[in-house]
Amino acid sequence: MKNKKKRWYEYLWIISAAYLVLGFFNILFAWIGLICFVVPLLISIGKGNKAYCNRYCGRGQLFDLLGNKLGLSRKKDIPAFIRSSWFRYGFLLFFLTMFGNMLFTTYLVFSEVHGLREIVKILWTFKVPWSFAYHGTAIAPWMVQFAFGFYSVMLTSTILGLITMILYKPRSWCVYCPMGTMTQGICKLKNPCKINK
């Protein structure tokens, strides 16, 4: 076996872990998470590949580390229905709907229909008071609301990823990751002749 030299991007899991921790101290760090949304899309649109998932996804690396190196995964096969197209695209649609809902809540705060809600919604259901991570700033309330909403999205997806990491293989989250599904869809559109039926 070749002794592979570690590349800089193999340490991006540190940033993913730090991101989750920082959200407990100051919710405004949640904005940094937008990188995980924008970069994969830019790469798939610009280059027509999934280099983000393949190399730079810190979350995938984190699950790999926890599941393989720390042995927290059962390493069982994921149920067939989760890897089916209807589930993957269905989950993407659901995820985008909930993301749209979060943006609407941000808009309501922006338009002063309702005030800032200092909560993090876990698994789209459980409202957890999170005011300890907001210390009052000069930043507009809608920006803070977006941070709470976005951190909810990131924390929820991490929890789902951790559950499937434990139950199935370490990177099971990658099977139904909405960003992965979306970027693969873009790549299919960009490389139509390379799809094997």
Added chain:
Amino acid sequence: MTVRRRFASVNEAQCVACGSCIKVCPKEAIHVPNGVSAIVDLLKCVGCGLCAKECPASVIEIKVHQEESMKEQVKG
């Protein structure tokens, strides 16, 4: 004399192109060049099965192909 050759085979229609297989391949025989599915370089693949073990979607299997040895083919 027949030679048994093992190699990884990807179900390209179900591959999610996550790239988990790339990292574990000791021969650098698997790639995801187009973001659609993983592709195996059969000249490099030794069929060790590490990629199949790692694949979160379980879409890689190790196939065994029996072929005549070069010597036999030359004798033909």
